Amino acid sequence: MGRNALITGGTDGIGKAYAKELVKLGYNVIIVGHTEEKGKAAASEIKQAAGGGRIQFWKADLSLISEVSRISKLFLSQFEHLDILVLCAFQMQLKRKITSEGFEKSFALYYLSRFALIQFLDSVIGIRGETRIVDFATPGQNYGEIDFSDLQMEKSYSAMNALKRGSFCNDLMAVEYSKRMSGRQAAFILVWPGTVRTGVVNPYPQPLKSIFKLYLWFFGISPEKIGNISKYYTTDKSLMNNRLNVFHRDKEIKLGSSRLDSNLAQKLWEKSLQLICDVQINCTFTTK
Numbered sequence: 001m002g003r004n005a006l007i008t009g010g011t012d013g014i015g016k017a018y019a020k021e022l023v024k025l026g027y028n029v030i031i032v033g034h035t036e037e038k039g040k041a042a043a044s045e046i047k048q049a050a051g052g053g054r055i056q057f058w059k060a061d062l063s064l065i066s067e068v069s070r071i072s073k074l075f076l077s078q079f080e081h082l083d084i085l086v087l088c089a090f091q092m093q094l095k096r097k098i099t100s101e102g103f104e105k106s107f108a109l110y111y112l113s114r115f116a117l118i119q120f121l122d123s124v125i126g127i128r129g130e131t132r133i134v135d136f137a138t139p140g141q142n143y144g145e146i147d148f149s150d151l152q153m154e155k156s157y158s159a160m161n162a163l164k165r166g167s168f169c170n171d172l173m174a175v176e177y178s179k180r181m182s183g184r185q186a187a188f189i190l191v192w193p194g195t196v197r198t199g200v201v202n203p204y205p206q207p208l209k210s211i212f213k214l215y216l217w218f219f220g221i222s223p224e225k226i227g228n229i230s231k232y233y234t235t236d237k238s239l240m241n242n243r244l245n246v247f248h249r250d251k252e253i254k255l256g257s258s259r260l261d262s263n264l265a266q267k268l269w270e271k272s273l274q275l276i277c278d279v280q281i282n283c284t285f286t287t288k
């Protein structure tokens with residue numbers, strides 16, 4: 001039985017570079033993105049770079065929980081085990097947008113969809129063998145507080161505030177999930193890749209876009225370099241000894257005390273389950 005990897009946002013940037021490495025390592029890789037042409041082109045580029053191998057592109061708008069659910073069902077219908085889940089789907093939202101399911105889009109894509117995917121794929125994570133969840137975000141930064149009374153940022157939206165809230169939520173998700181993984185052969189690997197030369201700044205208008213691109217060019221590293229480092233997240237056996245591993249590239253880092261607050265992490269977990277259930281028919285999740 002082959003090893004399976006699912007990569008959200010695997011059609012560009014860090015996710016695509018990671019996909020190349022996983023195909024080279026012999027994984028059966030599925031990349032998910034929301035642009036058809038880009039996804040197909042990325043799949044052939046990955047195959048060519050890896051000199052063959054198994055790679056599929058699945059199209060989905062992961063800012064929608066219904067789409068996260070559809071992709072999860074598709075995966076469960078084809079595979080009995082998930083070896084690596086890589087979470088990279090991301091898009092900067094300069095203006096506050098609401099998805100058709102009623103969530104602020106940055107919150108939906110950067111955090112809630114990642115949380116939902118893990119819930120939907122629960123039965124194939126760390127049960128029939130080891131699973132590594134590699135979550136690319138911005139851990140270890142001091143990003144203030146989370147306002148639970150305004151999680152959807154009706155009052156205080158800015159692209160930067162949304163980024164900070166999303167990063168905080170990813171940190172808390174990692175903390176709470178790693179606590180709940182007992183009895184599973186699973187490890188959560190939370191990664192801050194630092195500045196990487198990707199299309200992450202593309203949504204900005206000119207001239208800001210060119211200025212940010214210059215910044216990325218001078219101070220960033222290539223996605224391929226992160227892809228290369230990612231082999232370590234994939235293969236290092238010692239990472240499976242810890243439920244939660246946090247990295248800045250290849251250096252282990254610590255989360256600040258606000259991120260390790262288990263009451264806060266549990267509160268976000270329960271709120272997130274409730275949000276998913278609000279848009280799911282026949283929701284079976286419980287907060288326990």
Ligand SMILES: NC(=O)c1ccc[n+]([C@@H]2O[C@H](COP(=O)([O-])OP(=O)(O)OC[C@H]3O[C@@H](n4cnc5c(N)ncnc54)[C@H](OP(=O)(O)O)[C@@H]3O)[C@@H](O)[C@H]2O)c1
Nearest residue numbers: 009011012013014033034035061062089090136195196198
């Ligand atoms: N680059 C950096 O400097 C940096 C720094 C810190 C953290 N990170 C983190 O690293 C991760 C990857 O970032 P990146 O720089 O590689 O980004 P990127 O190059 O912009 O790639 C983003 C990926 O997400 C996909 N995507 C966007 N919206 C989607 C949607 N609605 N549904 C499904 N897929 C969607 C994109 O595909 P489509 O275009 O087809 O939608 C693309 O494959 C992110 O979580 C980011 O927060 C990056």
